[in-house]
Amino acid sequence: MPDKYSAVWVSHSSMGDFLKCPRLYYLHNMYKSKKTGRKISIVSPHMSLGVAVHEVLEGLANYPANERLDTDLRAKFEEEWLKVSGKKGGFTDTDEEDEFKMRGKDMINNVIKDPKFLVNKCVKLKRGEMNPNFYLSEDDNIILNGLIDWLEYLPLSDSLHIVDFKTGKKEESEASLQLPIYLLLCNALQKRKVTKASYWYLESGNIVEKELPDADTAYRDVYTVARKVKDARVKAKREGEDSVFVCPQGPYNPTTLSGGCMYCRPYEWIISESDMAEHVGIGGFNQDMYIIKK
Ligand code: SF4
Numbered sequence: 001m002p003d004k005y006s007a008v009w010v011s012h013s014s015m016g017d018f019l020k021c022p023r024l025y026y027l028h029n030m031y032k033s034k035k036t037g038r039k040i041s042i043v044s045p046h047m048s049l050g051v052a053v054h055e056v057l058e059g060l061a062n063y064p065a066n067e068r069l070d071t072d073l074r075a076k077f078e079e080e081w082l083k084v085s086g087k088k089g090g091f092t093d094t095d096e097e098d099e100f101k102m103r104g105k106d107m108i109n110n111v112i113k114d115p116k117f118l119v120n121k122c123v124k125l126k127r128g129e130m131n132p133n134f135y136l137s138e139d140d141n142i143i144l145n146g147l148i149d150w151l152e153y154l155p156l157s158d159s160l161h162i163v164d165f166k167t168g169k170k171e172e173s174e175a176s177l178q179l180p181i182y183l184l185l186c187n188a189l190q191k192r193k194v195t196k197a198s199y200w201y202l203e204s205g206n207i208v209e210k211e212l213p214d215a216d217t218a219y220r221d222v223y224t225v226a227r228k229v230k231d232a233r234v235k236a237k238r239e240g241e242d243s244v245f246v247c248p249q250g251p252y253n254p255t256t257l258s259g260g261c262m263y264c265r266p267y268e269w270i271i272s273e274s275d276m277a278e279h280v281g282i283g284g285f286n287q288d289m290y291i292i293k294k
Contacts, residue, residue, distance in 0.1 A: 007141045008233055009133070010226045012181050018229050020263055025229065026236075026245035027267035039287040040270050043280060045100045048089035050167040052080040053104050053202060057111065057118070057165055058149060065121050069112075077108045087280045090291050107167065107202040114205060117163055121153040125189045134188040136219075142226050148182050159195040160186060166201045171208075177225065179210055180218035187215055266292045 018025035032039055056076045060068045081101055083089075091097035111118065125132035125148065133145035150163035162182050164172075172178060179197050186194045199208045213221070236244040252260035254272035269276040270290050277290045 003141075004143065007135075007143045008226075008230045009143045009145055010136070010222075010229055011131070011145050012176075012178050015177055015181075015222075015225045015229060018232075019225060021247065022232055023245045023247045024263045024267070025232075026241055027264055027271070030233070030236075030241070030245075031267070031271065033288055036288055038282070039285075040267065041283050041285075041287040041289050042266050042270075043084075043088065043090035043289050043291055045090050045096060046168060048084035048091070049100045049104050052077060052084055053107050053167050054149065054165055055080045056108060058147075060118055061122050061124055061150065065119055068118055069115060073108050073112055074105070077104060087278070087291050088289065092291070092294065103203065104167075110202060110205050116200065116207065117150065117152040117161065121155070123151040123153050123160060123190065123192070125151070125185060132185055132189055134185070136184070136223060136226055140227060140230055142223075142230055144181060144184060144222065144226065146181050146185050148185060151186070153192075154195065157193075157195055159193045160190075161196040161198065162186065162194055164197075164199050166199050167203070169201075169203065172199060177222055180213050180222050183213060183215060183218050184222060266290075 014025065014029045017028050027040075029039070056073055059076065060071065060073075063071060081104065085091070085097065089097070091100070127133075131145040131147045133143050136142045136144040148162055149165045152161040152163060154161055162179070164178065164182075166172070182197070183194055186192075194212060197210045197212050199210060200206075201208065232244055247260070247264065249261065250259055252258075252265065252268040254268065254274070257274070260268050266277065268274075269292065270288075276293050278293070279288060280291045281289045283289045
């Protein structure tokens with residue numbers, strides 16, 4: 001039996017980092033502070049808005065379908081907002097926070113006005129303390145994990161509809177591994193077929209139905225990236241992280257503050273203890289949380 005604790009865990013977010021750049025993957029997913037032994041994370045207003053709204057909507061799956069609309073979504077949003085309010089949520093002043101909170105409230109109001117799939121039966125993937133996960137490859141000891149926002153049950157076809165809540169304005173790129181990953185998780189962790197997938201843009205209320213990838217292509221695409229992540233980690237163990245997770249454009253220089261790009265520079269600031277980064281607490285996954293100065 002393979003050992004889950006020694007496995008390489010991959011997700012949409014970590015593979016997305018790796019595809020942007022292996023060093024970004026290292027900084028965000030592997031690096032641990034020499035002082036605290038914790039990984040590092042950056043909080044931002046966009047992320048906090050997404051977390052608060054997702055918590056409210058995903059929490060509805062815990063209620064029977066006919067009781068969901070009886071819950072006070074606005075009150076629940078206020079409760080969730082308290083957890084991200086202020087610097088710990090990445091907000092540097094009250095105007096900025098008010099603007100983001102108002103956007104969240106509008107999204108919740110849109111859902112109350114037109115709850116779409118949320119009033120229908122849904123399915124939850126089994127999970128323990130960790131996100132739903134399965135062995136993408138036992139031979140390679142790679143585990144794929146992820147949290148699907150909503151799985152609507154479609155009674156006529158006895159199948160499932162994957163729904164992803166979008167709180168940002170940016171469209172998911174066509175090359176994104178998100179749907180392939182969700183499809184693989186559904187296929188591995190429950191018996192019904194997935195027949196539909198949609199992105200729900202909560203600000204505009206638009207639903208964009210997406211074509212489902214076929215399972216073999218999804219597996220091939222996800223496994224290819226996951227295997228590269230695993231290979232890089234194995235190589236780094238042998239040769240050292242700084243020689244494997246290198247910037248293809250030349251390294252960041254903490255003395256001149258030059259080099260790096262928008263993706264990695266904030267992490268480099270944290271590591272080099274630049275005053276561009278401020279520690280604001282410890283996150284839910286025991287990571288050191290930072291806010292970045294504008
Ligand atoms: S500057 Fe280099 S290390 Fe940083 S994210 Fe861009 S490519 Fe990666």
